[in-house]
Amino acid sequence: MNQGGMLKPALIAGVLLGILSALPLIQWVNSCCCAWVIGGGIFAAYLYVRESAEAVTLGRGLALGLLTGVIGGIVSVLMSLPLLYISFANTKVLEELSKSVEHVPDLSPQVRETLQHLLSDPLRSLSFFATIGGAMVTVMSAIFAMAGGAIGVALFEKRKPGQISAETPPATTSGPPPELPPPPPLQ
């Protein structure tokens, strides 16, 4: 498995999908069944198929998509942190959230108290919601990007399984090749 070859396309596509998923307004495309995330998986597969000397299989596309989705999820969360911080630094927002927690009818008293304790401090709220939300976003990104990876391989891989591209240059070795016959004896 050319795992080193998988990292670069996953990084490029993952960072791109993370940025697109975090930008305001543009991120709403993800509301159409994670279109940016699936697109990120497809793009990663395109880059990987283009550079891989060996035919890429659907399973490898799935693994590539998983890596792309995880990277994209992490980038998306990191890019959303400044906006989240601004929201949670606003005490009015926290007060409104705390009031709405009081009115949820089926919450146990312990859960209600825990939530209100979290919402009493901006940094604590930000850490909690960023961690939970970030984990959720990363898992969903990974799942949908896996689908994108499989779709991308199906679309772009034209070589048959096991086939090696003819354009791959042979590995260079030092010394004489072993197939050369021994020199004739001197007469």
Add this chain to the structure above:
Amino acid sequence: MRLSNPIFKARVFVILLSGLGFLMVLGAPSLAAGGHFFLSALVYTVFSPICHQMPERSFELLGFPWAVCHRCCGIYLGVLLAAVFYTAIPRRLTSHEMRRYWVAAATAPLLMDVGLTAAGVWNNAPLSRLCTGFLFGSMLSSLLVPAFSEFLQPWNLSRCRTTEIQGGAW
């Protein structure tokens, strides 16, 4: 032996994953109808990053909207049912030569349904959203099952040859 068949294991995995997702989609309105609003809100929140969840474009159960829209529901249903009836999918569709045409053919109706509605040419309906989503989901399942059958096997190191690429274009 069926259990050792990698395709069978992959089908079971896809069925469990998509089945769990579909149960959650139905679970959100069921929980809300039962008065468990906090748990219901949690389930709706899980799906909120991946679906617009507009009530007018979602099915309803017990007076509450499903956790995803008609189209997403069609996709999850397509993935689930295609994995259940995987042996009924013509092998030719997922063959190496045909699969890119199968992907294009299954995706085009969905894109047209969305695109033509956005352009104001056509008003899509719950049935068109459900059916185009179902077709896309079926295609996805027909790719995911063989992909997972390879992915879930332990790595066979003799197959994974590292090929030196001289002067990479990155």
